[in-house]
Amino acid sequence: MLRDTSMRLEDLPNIGKSIAADLRGIGIVQPVQLADREPLAVFQQLAEVMGHRHDPCVLYTLISVKHYLQGAEARPWWHYTAEGKQLLGNR
Numbered sequence: 001m002l003r004d005t006s007m008r009l010e011d012l013p014n015i016g017k018s019i020a021a022d023l024r025g026i027g028i029v030q031p032v033q034l035a036d037r038e039p040l041a042v043f044q045q046l047a048e049v050m051g052h053r054h055d056p057c058v059l060y061t062l063i064s065v066k067h068y069l070q071g072a073e074a075r076p077w078w079h080y081t082a083e084g085k086q087l088l089g090n091r
Helices: 017-025 031-035 039-050 056-069 077-089
Strands: none
Touching: 017 039, 017 056, 031 056, 039 056, 039 077, 056 077
């Protein structure tokens, strides 16, 4: 079940002003747009547009948001470190 996505990006767990601004820079302006995207793809798009690779914690943050939007409880981004490392290791 998809969580209510009518909130602002900054209302999502682990998303602050800086990451929200980065996401807006690649055209993601509403949480629902993150619900439909794979965290690794968003992470890679951020790197392409901004000209550098983001710290892996950005990927972990995106994973935490994806789980939250799918109905999981809000957890700190570092809870998803293992999942993020696995995704990064597979590419």
